[in-house]
Structure formats: C-alpha cells, structure tokens
Amino acid sequence: MTTRIFGSGIRRREDPRLITGGATYTDDVQLPGMVHAAILRSPHAHAKISSIDTSAASGAPGVVAVYTGADTDGVLNPIPCAWLPPDCDIKAVDHPAIAKDVVRYQGDAVAVVVAEDRYQAEDALELIKVDYEILPSVVNPEAAMQAGAPQIHEDAPNNQAFHWVADGGDSDAAFANADVIVKETIIQQRLIPHAMEPRSAVANWTVAMGELTLWSTSQNPHIVRFLGSLVTGIPEHKIRVIATEVGGGFGSKLPMYADEMIISFCSMQLNRPVKWTATRSEGFLATIHGRDHVEHVELAATREGKITGIRSVVYAGMGAYLSTAGPGVPTILHGLIYSGPYDIGATKADIYGVFSNTTPVDTCRGAGRPEATFLIERLIDLLAVELGTDPVELRRKNLIPKFEDGHDVASGITYDSGDYEPLLNMVLGHVDYQALRQEQARMRERGAYMGIGVTCYVEICGLGPSQVAGAVGFGGGLWESAIVRFHPTGKVNAYIGTSPHGQGEETTFAQIIADELGVDVDDVGVIHGDTSNTPMGWGTYGSRTSTVGGAAVALAARKIKEKARLLAAHLLEAAEADVEYEDGKFFVKGSPDRSKTIQEIATMANVAWNMPEGMEPGLEASAFYDPPNFVYPFGTHLAVVEVDPDNGHIEVKRYVAGDDCGPQINPMIVEGQVHGGVVHGVGQALWEGVVYDENGQLLTGSMTDYALPRAHMFPDMEILSTVTPSPHNPLGVKGIGETGAIASTVTIYNAVIDALRPLGVTHIDMPLTPEKVWQAIRQGQGS
Amino acid sequence: MNIQVTVNGKSHEKEVDPRLLLVHFLREDLGLTGTKIGCDTSQCGACVVKMDGVTVKSCTCLAVQADGSEITTIEGIATNGELHPVQEAFWEKHGLQCGYCTAGMIMTTVELLEKNPDPSEDQVREGLKGNICRCTGYQNIVRAVLAAAEAQRS
Amino acid sequence: MFATEFEYKKASSISEAIQLLSSNEGAKILAGGHSLLPMMKLRLARPTMVIDIGGIEEMRGISVENGTLRIGALTTHAQIADSHVVQEAAGILWETAYGIGDPQVRNRGTIGGNVSHADPASDLPTVLTVVDAKFTIQGQGGITRRGSRTVSAGDFFVGPFTTVLAENEVLTAIEIPVLAENQKAEYAKMAHPATSFAVVGAGVVLTVDNNNVCTAARVAVGGLTPTPTRGPSVEAALVGKELTDENIAAATALIDGDLGSDILGDIFASAEYRRAMAAIELKHAIFHATGLAHH
Numbered sequence A: 001m002t003t004r005i006f007g008s009g010i011r012r013r014e015d016p017r018l019i020t021g022g023a024t025y026t027d028d029v030q031l032p033g034m035v036h037a038a039i040l041r042s043p044h045a046h047a048k049i050s051s052i053d054t055s056a057a058s059g060a061p062g063v064v065a066v067y068t069g070a071d072t073d074g075v076l077n078p079i080p081c082a083w084l085p086p087d088c089d090i091k092a093v094d095h096p097a098i099a100k101d102v103v104r105y106q107g108d109a110v111a112v113v114v115a116e117d118r119y120q121a122e123d124a125l126e127l128i129k130v131d132y133e134i135l136p137s138v139v140n141p142e143a144a145m146q147a148g149a150p151q152i153h154e155d156a157p158n159n160q161a162f163h164w165v166a167d168g169g170d171s172d173a174a175f176a177n178a179d180v181i182v183k184e185t186i187i188q189q190r191l192i193p194h195a196m197e198p199r200s201a202v203a204n205w206t207v208a209m210g211e212l213t214l215w216s217t218s219q220n221p222h223i224v225r226f227l228g229s230l231v232t233g234i235p236e237h238k239i240r241v242i243a244t245e246v247g248g249g250f251g252s253k254l255p256m257y258a259d260e261m262i263i264s265f266c267s268m269q270l271n272r273p274v275k276w277t278a279t280r281s282e283g284f285l286a287t288i289h290g291r292d293h294v295e296h297v298e299l300a301a302t303r304e305g306k307i308t309g310i311r312s313v314v315y316a317g318m319g320a321y322l323s324t325a326g327p328g329v330p331t332i333l334h335g336l337i338y339s340g341p342y343d344i345g346a347t348k349a350d351i352y353g354v355f356s357n358t359t360p361v362d363t364c365r366g367a368g369r370p371e372a373t374f375l376i377e378r379l380i381d382l383l384a385v386e387l388g389t390d391p392v393e394l395r396r397k398n399l400i401p402k403f404e405d406g407h408d409v410a411s412g413i414t415y416d417s418g419d420y421e422p423l424l425n426m427v428l429g430h431v432d433y434q435a436l437r438q439e440q441a442r443m444r445e446r447g448a449y450m451g452i453g454v455t456c457y458v459e460i461c462g463l464g465p466s467q468v469a470g471a472v473g474f475g476g477g478l479w480e481s482a483i484v485r486f487h488p489t490g491k492v493n494a495y496i497g498t499s500p501h502g503q504g505e506e507t508t509f510a511q512i513i514a515d516e517l518g519v520d521v522d523d524v525g526v527i528h529g530d531t532s533n534t535p536m537g538w539g540t541y542g543s544r545t546s547t548v549g550g551a552a553v554a555l556a557a558r559k560i561k562e563k564a565r566l567l568a569a570h571l572l573e574a575a576e577a578d579v580e581y582e583d584g585k586f587f588v589k590g591s592p593d594r595s596k597t598i599q600e601i602a603t604m605a606n607v608a609w610n611m612p613e614g615m616e617p618g619l620e621a622s623a624f625y626d627p628p629n630f631v632y633p634f635g636t637h638l639a640v641v642e643v644d645p646d647n648g649h650i651e652v653k654r655y656v657a658g659d660d661c662g663p664q665i666n667p668m669i670v671e672g673q674v675h676g677g678v679v680h681g682v683g684q685a686l687w688e689g690v691v692y693d694e695n696g697q698l699l700t701g702s703m704t705d706y707a708l709p710r711a712h713m714f715p716d717m718e719i720l721s722t723v724t725p726s727p728h729n730p731l732g733v734k735g736i737g738e739t740g741a742i743a744s745t746v747t748i749y750n751a752v753i754d755a756l757r758p759l760g761v762t763h764i765d766m767p768l769t770p771e772k773v774w775q776a777i778r779q780g781q782g783s
Numbered sequence B: 001m002n003i004q005v006t007v008n009g010k011s012h013e014k015e016v017d018p019r020l021l022l023v024h025f026l027r028e029d030l031g032l033t034g035t036k037i038g039c040d041t042s043q044c045g046a047c048v049v050k051m052d053g054v055t056v057k058s059c060t061c062l063a064v065q066a067d068g069s070e071i072t073t074i075e076g077i078a079t080n081g082e083l084h085p086v087q088e089a090f091w092e093k094h095g096l097q098c099g100y101c102t103a104g105m106i107m108t109t110v111e112l113l114e115k116n117p118d119p120s121e122d123q124v125r126e127g128l129k130g131n132i133c134r135c136t137g138y139q140n141i142v143r144a145v146l147a148a149a150e151a152q153r154s
Numbered sequence C: 001m002f003a004t005e006f007e008y009k010k011a012s013s014i015s016e017a018i019q020l021l022s023s024n025e026g027a028k029i030l031a032g033g034h035s036l037l038p039m040m041k042l043r044l045a046r047p048t049m050v051i052d053i054g055g056i057e058e059m060r061g062i063s064v065e066n067g068t069l070r071i072g073a074l075t076t077h078a079q080i081a082d083s084h085v086v087q088e089a090a091g092i093l094w095e096t097a098y099g100i101g102d103p104q105v106r107n108r109g110t111i112g113g114n115v116s117h118a119d120p121a122s123d124l125p126t127v128l129t130v131v132d133a134k135f136t137i138q139g140q141g142g143i144t145r146r147g148s149r150t151v152s153a154g155d156f157f158v159g160p161f162t163t164v165l166a167e168n169e170v171l172t173a174i175e176i177p178v179l180a181e182n183q184k185a186e187y188a189k190m191a192h193p194a195t196s197f198a199v200v201g202a203g204v205v206l207t208v209d210n211n212n213v214c215t216a217a218r219v220a221v222g223g224l225t226p227t228p229t230r231g232p233s234v235e236a237a238l239v240g241k242e243l244t245d246e247n248i249a250a251a252t253a254l255i256d257g258d259l260g261s262d263i264l265g266d267i268f269a270s271a272e273y274r275r276a277m278a279a280i281e282l283k284h285a286i287f288h289a290t291g292l293a294h295h
C-alpha cells in the first residue's frame, strides 16, 4: 500500500527563510545605483489641475528627477481594465498613469520625485506647487447616479460604468405569486484589503538590452508582464517581473497599478534602478478598496417557507476608474450565485457599476461572493422572523439535495458537487444547537443578550474555464501551467505559473508531485513568481491556485510518469504492458527484483546513454490545465455572540466553521486558510469600514482610524470539515482561501441581530461599532 | 551624527542623519531586511526588535537614540544555525502564512515568554496586541506561542 | 514615515535640557518618543531641534516615602506595570499602565511624556487626576523665570494637547498619595479598537467603611472631554451611601451634569454616545473597585 503525503499536515518548506528573516520581499531588494521615488498624490477628490510648478523640487538636495503627467502622456499608455463584462454597455474610460488635467480621487498620482534617498524624495514632494480648481465630488455609488450628481467622466453619463443583469428563472412571476416577500437595504461598506506588506516596486531598465526587470508586489506577475507591456510598449519578452516573495494580497495585489508603471517609466528615463514603496497611509489612498455596494434586495417565499425567488438592485462603486478586475466582481463573481446552497426557482441580479470620486474598487478576499452570501443569508433570517420559524430549519428545508456531478441553478451556472446537509448537521451537533437556543432563552430572562448566527453557503471559485473567461469579458485566460523536471540526481523541480504569497503551495504542490512520482516530498522544489523561469500563469486569486495550478502540476507529473514507464520497460528489457509501478519503482510483473527506481530512470533520461529509439532525452513535462468548470466549495458556519446593551459592545463567544473543499492536500494549511478568512470577514462585520466625508476626503486615512482585527479581539475558532470531491478536478480539490471571509461576515451579523431582536433591533449598518449597536437599541426601544 | 550600535553581537559605527529611523538604519544601512515595515503609525509591530533587553518598534525610535545600545533582530536569534525555540514553534504550528508579520511576532513572543514563561491563551492574545497579522487569524500564532512556552519550560 | 530634518541633542541633565529648550525656538523634548515620533513621521510635527532626555538618570525611578509614591517622569509604562511598589501603593496606576497600547508602546512610552503630551484620549491624565497626583516641574530663568514648581494634576491639563508647561519647562516627577487600605480605586475604559486609546475612560477612588458605605469619593472621566473632568455631583451622591448596584447606578448617572458642553466626538464615537458612556464606564469602574463586577 502506498503511503500518500497528500492529505498530511506536514510543515511548510517555505518557512525556514520566513522565520529567520532571510526572505527577499520587494522592498528588501537593494541594487547598486538605486534611487528612490515618492509619488505626489492629489489631496482633492475631484479637481482640475490648473498648473504644476516643479522647479523648486527639481533643485532640492538629492533630487534626480521630477516628472508629471505631461512627461508620461503619450509615453505610457492608459492603465487598462482587464475585465469588461459583455452586454452591459461598459465604459472603459481612460485612466492615465499620472493625472494630467483632472484628478478624480484623493490619491490620484500627480507627480513623481526621484531622489538619492526616500527622505529627500519626500522633502522634495512638499516643494511641488500644484494649483487645483476644485470640482464638486460624489462618494456614494447610489448618490452618484442621481440626476445632478457631479460627472466624473465625460463619456460615462450619470456616472454609470455599466449596467449588468443576470436573470434566471421567472423572477417577476416568483415575486408576483409570493405569499411572503421580505426586503432589505444592505450597505456592503468599503473595505481596505490591507495585506501587511505595503505595495512596492523596483524597476531596473537596462538600456543596452532594452529590457525591464520589475520586482513587484503582485499576485500575478505574468499578468503584470502582459499588461505592463501594453502600457509601456516594451515587448513582452523583454520584461521580467519578479514577485517571488509577497507579503499577502487578499485581492489588493491583483490589479495592474499605475504606480508600478510610473516607477518603470522613471527607470527608463534615468537608466537607473528605481524603488518605490507605499507608506501605509499612502496605500490606504492608492491601493484598491473592496466591496462598496448599496443593495436593495428582496426574497419571495411561500407561507410554508419555500424560497421561490431572490432579486437585487445593486449600486456597486467602482471608484474613479475601472481597476483591473473591478467590473467582474459585482457581476460574474456575485450576481451568478444568488441561489447559494438553496433550491431557488428564480434569481435576478440587477447591477449598476458606478463611478465615484473614490479610490478604485477591485477584488478583496471573497470578492463578490461575501456580498452575495450576505444578502441571501440576511434575507433568510428576515424570512424566519416573518414566518416565526427557526432560521436553521428554514435553511434546511431549502437546501439542494446531495448531487455528485452537476446541478444547474437558476442563474445558469452548474455547481460541480455538493452535499450540504451533513455539514449543517455536523455543525449543529457540535454546538448542540437546541441547547444553545435554550440557553439564549434563559439569558434573555435575566436581561442578557446572546445571539446565534448560522450561515449555509456555496461559493464559486477555482477560476475557471478560459472559454467562460472569454465569454464573460475577462481579458485573459484562466488556465494554469506547470513544468515538472527531474534533474540527473533524481531530484525534482516544479515551475509553476501561479504565484502563491502565503498560501503554502511550495509545500502542497510538492506533496502532489511526491505522490504522483513516488519521490520523497523533500526531493521536490517548487519555483514560482519570476516570469523569467516559470511558465505562463494567470495568478493566485479566486481560490484557484490549488484547483487549477495544482491540477496542472499533477497532470505534468503524470506525463512524466508515462515517459518513465516507457524508459523503464526499455531498461528492464520488458514489454511495456509487463511493467508495473509502485511507490516510485517500476518492476517487471511477477519479478519484483527486476526493477528501476524513478530516480534511476531520471538519471538515465538525463544522460541519455541508453534510450529507446526515437525517445527524446530528459525527463520533464509541461502541462496546461484548463478546468472544464469552476469549483463550488460549501459549508456551514455558526457564531455565538453576546451584546452588552449598556454600551453596545459585542463579544464573540464562539465561532464554528464547517467547510468542504474536497480532499485536503494539507489539512494544517487548509485550517490556516479558514482561520485567516474567518477573521478577515469578522473584521468587516465588527470593525472595518472606509469612511469618506462628503468632499471625498478619506477620514479613515490611516491605521489609527481604520481598525483591523487583533489577537485579543476574537476567540479560538472551532474547525470542522467534510469531504465532497469535485468530479471534474483531477485531484478533486476545491478552493479554501476565501470561504472564511465569504461566510463569516453575515454569520456574525445575523448573530448580533438575533441577540438584539427582543430589543426591537432589525438592522444596523456595518461595521457594528458599539455606538451603532447602542443607537439601534435605543431606536428599537423607541427612546 | 556618528553612532555605535551592536547588532546581533556585531558592533557597527555609522554616520547617520538624526531623522533616520532605527528600522531604516537596520534595513538600509546594515542590510538586515528581516525586520519589516508594515505601517507608518506605530501600530503593526512588523518592525519589532529587541533593544537593550526589551522589545521596541524600530519604526518609532531614531537611529541616534539607539547609540550605544545592543540590538537583536530576527536574524540574530538562532544560535549556531539552530533555530530559536520560538522560531521552531512558529514553523511547527503553522504560525505564519505570507511571513510578513513573522519577524515582529517572533521577537514579541521572545520577550513575552521571558516575562511570563507559562502564559494563558488570553495572556498570549493580550501580549500580541501590538502585532497585526492579516493572514493567520492569529489562531496558529497563539498555538505557536503556547507551544514555544511549553518547549522552553521543559 | 519620513520626518523632516532637525537638529538632535542629547541632554545629560535636567538643567541642560532646560538650557537647550530655552535657547532654541521650535525645540522639542524627546522622552519615549511614542507620541512625538508618530507625529513627526507623518510630518504633523516639525521640530527644528529634538532634545533627547532619555539618558537623564535623575528622571527615572520609582520609590515610596512618607506615604507618597514618587515616579520619575522618564519611567516607562512597562516599568510601572512591572513594579510591585506601584502595585501596592497605587494599584489603579499599575493596572492602567498595563492597559496602555501594547507591550512595545509600554516599553518605550513614559509617564511624563504621556501627560505632557496631554492627548485627551490618554489614560494617565484621567487616572492621575483622580488620585490627585502632584507634578514636579522644573524651569529656569528664561522667558518664564520660573524655578521649580509643583502643580496638581487637576490644574496641569489646560486643553487638548495643552498643559501648564511653559516652552522651557520640564516635567521631572509625579507624586501620588499612597492609597489607604480602605480606599478602592479603579480605572475602566472603552478602548478604541485600532489604538487602545480611551474613547471614554473613568477613574474612581472610593473610601469605603466596614459596612460598605462610601465615606469619600473622587471620580474623573476622560477621553470625551478636552481634559479630564471631575464628577462632583457623582462624588456627592456616593458619599454616605451604601455601595449597592442601585446606588452606584443612580450616582454615576449624575456625571452627565458635570461634563459641560464641550464633548469630543469622531467617526468612531459621537459626542452623544461618549456622553452616555461616561456614566457606564464610571459604573464599571466602581463595580470593579468594589468587587461587584458580577455582570
């Protein structure tokens, strides 16, 4: 029996360099002759630039150069948006790297200073004189579409960036015939994704070769190379993007940013390496935000609690420009999964993408799916109250029954596999749900307010079939590739197109390969993040790395094994059909001592002294994997909270996450992903939220105002799982990087409202700060 | 201004601008880039190092203030190629993902356990208040700290 | 993250520090640096000279003499939180110090810097007001011609980020009366989730007899008012009363009348909310102080 390393929680091989301070992140790169850039950003949300005077800055100590939009105009092409959903009248407005005539959000780049050190660059920034003619601005996406709102782009009337509708089933009929309709307006507040590593770029132009090397804090270096080539005009084969060590992304390092192109421009002008690293507060302005929906949603049901329809009208803020994947988030990643895990006859998502004078919006952990899960689960809790039934029983009644190979939902997509009820039962049994409800009743009697939130979710990830990508306007493919190579000594390297930045694929992919090839996991090294030595890939986001990238790795390994088998037959002088394989060894059927290890075969393939006729030397393979479908992980989460009605303080008492991501390559890593995702989502529910004033000034402009979850704010989570393989994935695996954030926000939210129901509270806008809770209690009690 | 600082047992003398932050001195002047910068408001703890026996946020200390002091960074806690027990525990318990907060987390933990060799989970969570991690949800970091405490006690 | 340029001087004595302050306009003292440097990094403070007093030994130390706890201005929050002397003499200060910021803030930040900075959201101004601390201030000729003087905490804070300290004065030590056996003191705060600073903080010192009757009371709240605010109405209502749930709730509710109209508010917590929380935090403080923290 083969022992598989797949499924074992081995510790990560990337860790030694990370726990000793030996890893090289972008800001750690030091090059001879390197100079430092600082970017001047608009202090206004909307203004005409009347004039810019850079003369004093140019003469300041240490300053090497100062550039404005006039310098980059015509040299750098506009920053592209790479996801333009079809049939929605999308306005792909111009996004200049450096604003020339108009600034459209606080943080828009206006000029760049390059100096010998960063302190000097910052000093010089203060000497640039910009005359602005301030224009009226608008922040809220719904307000931005009202008549009379300030217009942000000439070619986008009413600030409408697009209008996208996904209508599946007959939603009009569902609502016309409903016994019960519940409605809600949900504000999915803006979030700052906040990877701990600030964004950074080091550009090094070598004029003699006409080549650009760009170290970039990116989740997808190949996309940066691709789009960077479009922006700079440098041929793609002369650009090398390096993102080998990246300190978290959460969607914020997916976009192609203007800043990296500005830094590349500076290096090309100066023929010197140039570094720029965002300060945290600068990142708050100039790194994408997430969410920002104003949603009007409703649910139709029968008196018996059968859900018959869900529909929405959503105003989704895009910010001042369309960020790389921005338009895809509230549409494809959101509007197609309104069924969740439930059997719902009709769903309709009516989505307006809206420009506003704010930082561009793009993917933030979960991207579109937390918002969808939130509205479904919130509406179901409202329905439970309306019908006077238990919210869990209501969910159970509507769950899609078990299916193993495909289930079509109203929006037209096909879930891969699902078995939702066992996980619900497991979570309920784990906490003894009935006992919890009884405790809640007892506590209420003595004036203590405990609440329970239960969420069932399905999410769509593992992006995705490339054909679908093309059909939904994604400006690239969504396949992955890998090269797996045996070296002469029998050791293996895998070169992968995805670009992990904390998810641990150096370990999990080695586990996949070790099993496929029968080699020791420590004999496999995984190389990623450098476009010069890895094959094309579309990046790490959308929980696609293990599902798509992992599959490519497995397929490449399987190809190698097939070649090794042929070579083994040749070396063992046996017919191919008589060669068997077990545990890294090929042997002749019936005589197990006539054998060759895969390492021996690798050595022979590399020296090629004795090869079968016509067989190429070497033992390596590359594979491209384009998934036939997305994957659909699912789960049930449960939270118990207690609210102090005196001051509105919320304490999370318990959090149980039950998730099914199919077979777990490394359960320790899976758990870690769940932990991080859950706390991220709880951050949205309780603490995090971007606040702009009416003039588009970012009031949560630093970490002193934007509160992030810290260790003492949350208890230990309890983690459960089931295993339902995806039928179409070679490894059966589904994504797990985002499920926590997808489920936890609404789980906490529903728990809090459940706690406060006796006090007449039905709605509080997030984040649920003590004051908002306290105000809601006062209003609920009519004081 | 001329300063002398002993970092990880090695003495350095350098001329520095008074406004240079200790973290920039360590990273840029000494090339010790294991210490990270995660914020500009003294809140995230990515930059924590030990200075004269206590942990400090090296982004909230001038290099000139460190004149004459002894500093230990993440690069200096392993001895003779042997990982520090706290490093081991972070590895073993999966107390890191992207690794960006890790240097600060580990340095904070080293001091936490010096002051309290047998902390409760709550005490660990309180002790990590000044270190932000966006990846791990803290759970495995807390496990790592508790495991390191146990390893160091036995 | 990148301060503007300044001249750096290290003072080796109090008089040298005062001398440097007196002769350099725009100079700032640097103690623990955990209020000053964050402002300089964001270029919100731009001192022309920074006078590092960190090396002045005479400004450090914790001692008790004749019923008075004396703490040098340069004593860090961590040194206070780790001190058994402080724990015995003024448990309220000991606990408050432990609740400041995080371990690294406590390792560097000093008691003198904290009160001199006079951030309304700081914890120590409220606590030192309620324990009736005395601040020792040293000046020297120059503009103010003041020598050494002592100011009680109640008089020290003038407004947000403003104290009675003149440009060329240094706070050298803080003296606190040692709490008696029958005095119960506690500080409770609603902490800002991002910083730990006090949204509302409340301190109490109650003298309680054997029948659980309050015989003397001092209360103060901070975080919501420009400077710490005493609660005379609350104090009057507590004295002579048994410390029952009901009496405490009734008394603390009176803080509203003591707060005045200048209440701070921000995007996290409005003035209205903070005003209401003053009574709640006072109640929490008294419950903790008297062991009624059963909720």
Ligand SMILES: Cc1cc2nc3c(=O)[nH]c(=O)nc-3n(C[C@H](O)[C@H](O)[C@H](O)COP(=O)(O)OP(=O)(O)OC[C@H]3O[C@@H](n4cnc5c(N)ncnc54)[C@H](O)[C@@H]3O)c2cc1C
Residues within 6 Å of the ligand: B041, B042, B043, C028, C029, C030, C031, C032, C033, C034, C035, C036, C037, C038, C073, C074, C099, C100, C101, C102, C105, C108, C109, C110, C111, C112, C113, C114, C115, C116, C117, C119, C121, C122, C123, C124, C165, C169, C170, C171, C172, C195, C196, C197, C198
């Ligand atoms: C992340 C973070 C969280 C924090 N959380 C809290 C909290 O929860 N509660 C809280 O109370 N505080 C908090 N603080 C503030 C902290 O307590 C500071 O240490 C303190 O406010 C200032 O002390 P310092 O020694 O660092 O002063 P410095 O920053 O060195 O100086 C502050 C000001 O006081 C002046 N000054 C300093 N010492 C003297 C003196 N002896 N005489 C005259 N003037 C002097 C300086 O010139 C300067 O203007 C926090 C700080 C940070 C960075």
Ligand code: FES
Residues within 6 Å of the ligand: B036, B037, B038, B039, B040, B041, B042, B043, B044, B045, B046, B047, B048, B057, B058, B059, B060
């Ligand atoms: S970088 Fe020092 S606390 Fe964030």
Ligand code: FES
Residues within 6 Å of the ligand: A196, A247, A248, A502, B095, B096, B097, B098, B099, B100, B101, B102, B132, B133, B134, B135, B136
């Ligand atoms: S491991 Fe990424 S921030 Fe902590």
